[in-house]
Structures are given as C-alpha cells and as structure tokens.
Amino acid sequence: MNTQKLLIFGFIALLSSLSLTGCLMLVEENTSEPEPWQPKETEKKAQLKGTYISGHLGNYWDCPEQGYQGEQEPQPAGQRPAGDQGEQGACAPSEDGNFDACGPLNCEAAQVTLELSNIGQLAAQGAKITEILVLDDQDMVRASLPIHDTMLLPSNETYDGALDVGATIKVRVDFAGPVNMNEILGYGPESRYGEQKAKLRIKIKANNAAEISIDTKLVSSMPSVAT
Amino acid sequence: MKRRHTIKLILASMLVMTTACTPEPAPEPDRATWMVEHAADYLRDDPTSRRSWLERGWWSPELSYTKQLKDHYGLPDEGWELLPELNFEIDSLSDAPFEGRPIFNGVTPTDKAGWLELGRIAFWRMPMRRDAYVEWLASKPELWDRFGVERDAKGAARGLVRYRDSRGQVRTGMSCGFCHGEQGLEGKANKSMDLGGARAAFREARGLEPGDFSSWGPGMVDVTDDQVIDPLAIPNLWGASVQDYFNASGSVKIEQPGVAAVRFETQYIINHGYEVRPPRALTWALATYVYSLRPPEHGELELNQSGERVFMARCASCHNPDEGYSGGLVLAESIKSDPQASRSITRGTGSYRVPSLLGVSTGGPYLHDASAPDLEALLTSSGHPYGQAIEDQDRADLIEYLNQL
Numbered sequence: 326m327n328t329q330k331l332l333i334f335g336f337i338a339l340l341s342s343l344s345l346t347g348c349l350m351l352v353e354e355n356t357s358e359p360e361p362w363q364p365k366e367t368e369k370k371a372q373l374k375g376t377y378i379s380g381h382l383g384n385y386w387d388c389p390e391q392g393y394q395g396e397q398e399p400q401p402a403g404q405r406p407a408g409d410q411g412e413q414g415a416c417a418p419s420e421d422g423n424f425d426a427c428g429p430l431n432c433e434a435a436q437v438t439l440e441l442s443n444i445g446q447l448a449a450q451g452a453k454i455t456e457i458l459v460l461d462d463q464d465m466v467r468a469s470l471p472i473h474d475t476m477l478l479p480s481n482e483t484y485d486g487a488l489d490v491g492a493t494i495k496v497r498v499d500f501a502g503p504v505n506m507n508e509i510l511g512y513g514p515e516s517r518y519g520e521q522k523a524k525l526r527i528k529i530k531a532n533n534a535a536e537i538s539i540d541t542k543l544v545s546s547m548p549s550v551a552t
Numbered sequence: 553m554k555r556r557h558t559i560k561l562i563l564a565s566m567l568v569m570t571t572a573c574t575p576e577p578a579p580e581p582d583r584a585t586w587m588v589e590h591a592a593d594y595l596r597d598d599p600t601s602r603r604s605w606l607e608r609g610w611w612s613p614e615l616s617y618t619k620q621l622k623d624h625y626g627l628p629d630e631g632w633e634l635l636p637e638l639n640f641e642i643d644s645l646s647d648a649p650f651e652g653r654p655i656f657n658g659v660t661p662t663d664k665a666g667w668l669e670l671g672r673i674a675f676w677r678m679p680m681r682r683d684a685y686v687e688w689l690a691s692k693p694e695l696w697d698r699f700g701v702e703r704d705a706k707g708a709a710r711g712l713v714r715y716r717d718s719r720g721q722v723r724t725g726m727s728c729g730f731c732h733g734e735q736g737l738e739g740k741a742n743k744s745m746d747l748g749g750a751r752a753a754f755r756e757a758r759g760l761e762p763g764d765f766s767s768w769g770p771g772m773v774d775v776t777d778d779q780v781i782d783p784l785a786i787p788n789l790w791g792a793s794v795q796d797y798f799n800a801s802g803s804v805k806i807e808q809p810g811v812a813a814v815r816f817e818t819q820y821i822i823n824h825g826y827e828v829r830p831p832r833a834l835t836w837a838l839a840t841y842v843y844s845l846r847p848p849e850h851g852e853l854e855l856n857q858s859g860e861r862v863f864m865a866r867c868a869s870c871h872n873p874d875e876g877y878s879g880g881l882v883l884a885e886s887i888k889s890d891p892q893a894s895r896s897i898t899r900g901t902g903s904y905r906v907p908s909l910l911g912v913s914t915g916g917p918y919l920h921d922a923s924a925p926d927l928e929a930l931l932t933s934s935g936h937p938y939g940q941a942i943e944d945q946d947r948a949d950l951i952e953y954l955n956q957l
Contacts, residue, residue: 376629376630377630377631378631378632379635379821379827381825381826387755433825436825436826438635438826440634479636479638479718481720495634543619543620543623545616545620548822548823550775550776
C-alpha cells in the first residue's frame with residue numbers, strides 16, 4: 326500500500342515538474358516596460374447620404390429619339406437635354422426675326438432633384454450619380470437610363486463632385502427618360518397611359534466613399550397639359 | 553294663488569332674460585378672412601397643417617393626380633418640402649430686353665388688405681406654367697384675335713409675363729389672369745381663349761401632326777394628362793368663396809380653405825418641372841385673393857319674385873342659395889352632359905360638382921362641356937334635363953331671375 330502511494334505521488338510529481346518546466350520554457354522573459362493602452366485609431370473616410378426630393382421622367386412626345394427606347398449607347402455627359410433651347414429660352418428668334426425655329430411642343434428631358442450630405446470624417450471627392458435604374462413593382466431592375474448632366478443648385482453650375490464634411494447640397498440630374506415606360510415594365514397594350522410612371526433607384530458614389538442608393542417613390546412623366 | 557302666479561311670473565322673466573342674454577354664436581368668417589387668420593399655419597416650416605389640408609381635401613388618394621401629391625407633398629425631411637424656392641424674376645411682355653424683378657418683395661403681409669394686394673399681383677403676374685406653344689403665340693400678335701388672346705392697356709398680351717426660370721432661362725409664362733381674367737375682370741373665364749387651336753397651329757408650324765387639340769374649342773381646356781380628349785370649360789372663379797369643390801369632377805374638396813393654397817403650390821411645382829417651389833406667401837396670397845373674388849354687381853335691382861319662386865321650387869335643392877347657389881357632387885350620368893372628364897384616370901370621380909351660379913348672368917356657354925350656349929338652351933337641352941319640365945312663362949321668369957345673380 327505504501328509502495329502504491331509512493332508510486333502515485335511520484336508520478337504526479339513527475340508530471341507536475343514536467344508541466345512547470347514546459348511553461349517556463351515557453352514563456353519568454355519579458356523585462357521591458359508595458360506600453361500604455363490606446364484605442365485603435367478609426368480610418369477616416371467620407372460617407373454619403375442621399376434623399377430624393379422630386380423629379381419626372383420627361384416628355385418625349387415630339388422627340389422620341391432623345392428619350393430612352395431600350396438598349397442604346399449612353400449619351401455623352403454634358404449633352405444638351407431634350408427641349409433645352411439654350412440661354413435665350415424656348416423661342417429664340419432666328420436672325421431674320423422668325424420665331425418658327427422654336428423647338429417642338431412636348432420635349433423635355435427627365436430630371437431628378439436630390440439632397441446629398443457628407444456624414445463622414447473626410448471630404449468627399451468625385452461624387453457622382455453612377456446609375457439611374459428603372460424598377461418594376463417587384464423592385465426588379467428593368468433598365469438603366471442614360472445620364473446627361475448633374476448641376477449644383479441653385480447656381481445651375483455643373484457639379485464637380487466635391488462635398489465637405491458635414492455639408493449638404495442639392496443637385497439636379499438630367500437624364501434620358503423612357504419613351505414608353507409600359508414597354509420597359511412589360512405591361513401589355515391594355516395598360517393605360519396614366520400609368521407612365523415607375524420607381525427609380527439612383528446610385529451615387531465618390532472616389533473615397535462607398536456607393537449608396539436611393540429608391541424613389543413613383544415618378545411620373547412630365548405632363549403635357551396644365552394640371 | 554297670488555303666490556303661485558308670482559312664481560310663474562318670475563320663472564317666465566328668468567327664461568326671457570336667459571334667452572336674451574345668451575350670446576349668438578359668432579358667424580364663421582368668410583374664406584378670405586379665414587386665410588388671413590391662419591396664414592402662420594401654412595407658412596411655418598413644419599408641414600403638419602399643410603399635409604392635413606391636403607389629406608382632408610382629396611377625393612381619393614389613389615387617383616394618379618392625388619397620389620403623387622400624397623407621395624411627395626407635406627412630408628417632413630423629404631420630398632417637395634426640400635425643393636429650392638424660386639422667387640420668380642418677372643417682366644412685362646415686350647420687345648425690350650428682359651429686366652426681371654422679384655415678384656415677391658419678401659415682406660409677408662400682416663392684414664387682409666396686404667394679402668389681397670399680394671394676391672392680385674400673383675393672379676396677374678405669377679407665371680403658372682411655361683409652354684413652348686404659348687411662347688410662340690406670344691411672338692405672333694397677328695394670331696391673338698384668332699385664338700382669344702386679349703390685349704391689355706399697353707397692347708401686350710393680357711395675363712402673360714416674361715420670367716427667369718429655375719435654369720436661368722428667360723421664358724414666357726401664363727398667369728391665372730390669362731384664362732380667368734377676360735376683359736381684365738378677375739375671375740371671369742375667357743371663353744374665347746382657344747388654347748387647343750393655338751397648340752394645333754403651333755404643331756403645324758413645326759411640320760407636326762396637329763393632333764386632336766383643335767377639337768377642344770374656344771373656352772375649353774383639357775387639363776387631364778391621360779391622352780383622352782376630355783376638355784372642360786374654363787370656369788369663372790367667383791364661386792370659390794362658397795363652393796365645396798375645386799375641379800369640375802370634384803377631385804379636390806374644400807374641407808378647409810387652406811386646401812386652395814396647397815392646390816396652387818403643387819400646381820406651380822408640377823408645372824415648373826418639379827424643380828422649384830414658389831414662395832409660400834405668394835400661393836397663400838393667391839388663394840386668399842381668389843376667395844375674395846365677386847362677380848360684377850348689377851346695382852339696385854328688384855328681383856323677379858316669380859322667377860325666384862320657380863328657382864326655390866325647382867333648382868335650390870341642388871343650387872343652394874346659402875352656398876352661392878352651388879352644391880355637392882352629382883353623378884355624371886344624371887345630368888346627361890359629356891361624362892368623359894368624370895371618368896378620367898387622373899382626376900375622375902364619376903361625378904361633377906354642382907357649380908355656383910354667382911355671375912351666371914355674365915353669359916354662357918354653360919355646363920362643364922360648354923354645351924349650352926345660353927340660359928334658354930341650358931333649361932331646354934338634354935345636357936341639363938332639370939329645366940325641361942318647366943312651363944314657358946315660369947322658365948322666362950326663371951331666366952330673368954338668373955340674369956340678376
């Protein structure tokens with residue numbers, strides 16, 4: 326019995342000594358002063374926030390070639406949108422005073438007006454509207470509409486994409502609206518004209534900010550008559 | 553016995569005194585006065601009141617015209633509340649270089665006279681809408697008589713102004729007075745105005761198909777953007793102070809007078825391309841002014857009493873004298889005139905409002921489809937069948953009475 330006890334205690338002692346030796350071997354001797362604790366520094370970045378204010382899908386009754394009719398080459402930025410007659414307004418006379426050079430009756434580019442804010446810690450650079458998508462009633466994307474230009478309000482100057490920290494601006498985006506929304510949404514011929522409307526998804530990104538998207542409520546075409 | 557009689561006398565005296573001393577309830581203010589008293593509710597940044605008036609005034613929020621207002625107007629921190637405000641720079645229509653001045657001087661009126669004066673300016677000078685065909689027409693005075701464009705004292709087109717739009721372009725726009733200011737009389741429908749004919753002529757000048765615009769006829773405008781030809785007669789505005797509905801189909805109910813300012817504000821937002829909103833002091837003033845409009849007075853007249861009796865017996869159930877001879881909605885089928893506009897997917901209610909007869913003496917044509925050229929036709933035509941059973945002498949007396957309203 327005593328021999329058994331001795332053997333057990335000896336085995337335990339041997340295991341303990343081996344363990345202790347291992348721990349001592351594994352632990353490096355640390356003789357330096359411990360560093361004071363500091364919080365990990367967060368990486369500064371710009372962060373965009375957008376709000377849809379208003380808009381319409383344009384009116385291409387008399388100029389369907391200027392609207393969106395399906396897959397086509399995107400129009401270059403800065404191109405004068407449909408119906409824009411230049412600085413003199415819609416009825417600038419020709420050199421001989423003839424006003425018959427006025428533009429067509431129902432021709433107006435689509436536009437949306439947005440509010441943009443930078444809620445990040447870094448000034449945003451190169452912010453721009455990257456896509457305007459048409460959504461159906463299942464929120465599925467049905468088309469991507471060509472974007473013409475983005476103007477800063479109220480100056481109407483072309484927006485340069487800069488947005489300071491904490492700043493809020495309003496911009497207006499001209500784009501090519503659909504000539505026939507019913508075709509894009511896949512509605513049949515029984516659909517009525519009054520349903521020329523859809524929700525839009527507007528995507529915005531900056532060089533140093535993650536992309537955001539804004540889903541609008543139903544946006545209608547521009548009325549041809551007084552409402 | 554004597555004691556009982558005394559008690560009765562005292563009780564009777566108390567009853568008389570109570571009745572005599574109970575103050576009569578204050579009469580409801582007229583709508584223009586109400587507007588002056590509630591201006592602050594509309595002008596404040598908090599859109600709660602404006603949203604409430606909108607919601608209480610719509611016939612159905614699912615009509616496409618109403619739905620977009622429901623989705624965008626009077627919502628805190630989104631939608632049209634965030635639109636930039638544009639205080640239009642305006643100038644008269646002339647060949648002189650444009651020298652625009654802000655239509656609103658920034659000073660909010662503080663009394664009724666001030667509101668009405670600002671409203672009068674808005675009525676004649678605030679550009680409600682720009683249309684290329686109107687700008688073309690403005691440049692061709694030789695066509696004005698043909699299409700019902702009147703000349704003011706300076707020979708310019710009455711009711712048209714030049715203004716700088718939201719994109720800095722100088723445009724020509726029509727004010728309320730263009731259609732609702734015949735002969736310079738505020739509220740009088742210009743029944744010669746042929747906007748459909750002008751549109752058709754403009755399109756032909758561009759080499760385009762004229763379309764169905766020429767079918768509108770003088771004094772008629774199609775205001776529903778649904779590609780259905782359903783023009784309505786340009787209405788007189790004198791009934792605004794008493795009637796229950798705006799629009800012939802009754803799609804906007806005047807539940808609270810403030811709804812008029814909401815209606816005008818949203819009209820301007822839509823008609824200027826959803827890019828700007830007008831100064832709210834202007835739309836409030838305009839609504840106040842419209843509520844103040846009255847038809848021309850006849851002076852001292854002895855009403856045709858026989859005609860009045862016929863009116864009360866045959867007409868007053870719909871045309872309530874206490875409400876400016878206006879009424880509620882009637883099913884379109886019941887009045888037998890053109891029901892097309894009542895079925896519009898944008899503003900149709902299946903009904904038409906009973907219009908006010910204030911100013912009916914200024915002349916026809918009558919009914920929303922202008923199908924009755926005069927009162928005699930109105931009371932004998934199928935479009936308004938309620939007068940067909942009236943005997944000849946009674947009808948003559950009735951017409952004389954109506955011509956005194």
